[in-house]
Amino acid sequence: xxxNWKHYILALAIAVGMGGGAIRAxxxxxxxxAPDYSKNKTYQQGTRDGKDDKAHNKDHSKKKQFxxxxxxxxxxxxxxxxxxx
Numbered sequence: 001x002x003x004n005w006k007h008y009i010l011a012l013a014i015a016v017g018m019g020g021g022a023i024r025a026x027x028x029x030x031x032x033x034a035p036d037y038s039k040n041k042t043y044q045q046g047t048r049d050g051k052d053d054k055a056h057n058k059d060h061s062k063k064k065q066f067x068x069x070x071x072x073x074x075x076x077x078x079x080x081x082x083x084x085x
Contacts, residue, residue: 034077042071042072042078045078051082
């Protein structure tokens with residue numbers, strides 16, 4: 001009896017493709033989960049600064065430094081949102 005290898009190779013390729021797609025689909029919701037800073041005061045300040053810089057065609061001139069790393073991240077996220085990036 002002769003084995004048709006093309007069918008096995010095709011079936012293997014489909015199985016691998018489906019498995020890879022399933023892994024990406026499962027991992028996708030966890031890729032870009034940024035914290036919700038919308039009520040954070042430093043985020044709001046960053047948003048205002050970003051909008052102001054964009055309106056006046058300035059660069060990131062208001063490089064503020066915060067003691068807490070979380071505040072710095074919130075400010076930068078707000079600034080980027082305000083700039084429209």
